Amino acid sequence: MSPRRGPGNKASSSGIRMGINTAARRASRGGHSGASNMKTANQARSPIHTSLTYRIVLAFCALLFCLSASEVAETLNLSQGDLAKRSLTTLQLEIERQRQRLSSSEVEERRDALMRLAALRHPDASRVAVSALNDAAAIVRATASGAVQWLPAEEGTAALLPLLGDKDEFIRQEAAYALGRTKSRNAVTPLIERLAKDKKDGVRGAAAVALGQIADEAAVVSLAQVLSPQTPLPGEKARKEKNVFVLRAAAVSLGQIASRAGLPALVAALEDERTTDDVRREAARALGLIGDPSAVPALRRVLAAPDPYLSSAAHEALNRISRQQAGGRG
DSSP states (O other): OOOOOOHHHHHHHHHHHHHHHHHHHHHHHHHHHHHHHHHHHHHHHHHHHHHHHHHHHHHHHHHHHHHHHHHHHHHHTSOHHHHHHHHOOHHHHHHHHHHHHTTOSOHHHHHHHHHHHHHHOOHHHHHHHGGGGGOSSHHHHHHHHHHTTTSOHHHHHHHHGGGGGOSSHHHHHHHHHHHHHHTOGGGHHHHHHHHHHOSOHHHHHHHHHHHHHHTOGGGHHHHHHHHOTTSOOTTOOOOOOOOHHHHHHHHHHHHHHTOGGGHHHHHHHHHOTTSOHHHHHHHHHHHHHHTOGGGHHHHHHTTTOSOHHHHHHHHHHHHHHHHHHHHHHO
């Protein structure tokens, strides 16, 4: 049997419901308030996170700056020599290496350094080699004379001329050859002096070769005198050159200079049967290079010479003269 509800029970039920609803509303308000509080807390913490990130970035930048400063300090602490080496080209570095080797106490190392400098074929390398022209070892001085050949003509000539008076025959000879390669007219007079007065055949021969390479007409009289000394220079005695190499070199050089002033000596050498065939061949070739028709009769006379090479040289010379005349008429 159900109890009867009285007025007091009804009110009680209603109060329970109201309490529940009130609690729910309070809970709802409490949830909203918590969310709001969390949002507020996050907003409060946001400046803190920003400040921390900023500090990290600043620290990283400071680290980078310190590293860069360290590299700069290291560069500044490099010696002047190190900095210079970093700016040198490959060629300059090689020249510097060989320059240092020239100070070696070993003759072969100094000589090898000079050969390497010559192989660079550069004026700067040749300038480094100039100091070795005064080396105590003759073989080093001789090697240096070849290593300076890439200098400008007059600069190289000035460096080499003192070697023509060297006490060593081999040095004088190599210096003469080197002067011929310069093709400088400033070397002509000193070379003529070596040709006329040096007691060594090798030096006189080198001087004759060099004069032909320079090809200055001022040397023609001296070369002709060597080849055919019938007309000695004023104040000098006739000297009959006996060395075949010197005679051949004189004939070749007269052909290279190609001056008609050399014709009488060349014709005389060609027609002299006592002259060796080697010299007569070179005289025939030289006459062809000069190209003067007055040499034709002498060349024709040796076409039937017993030496086939002399005959061939005369034939070639005649053909050359003929072509030159035909070209001149054209």
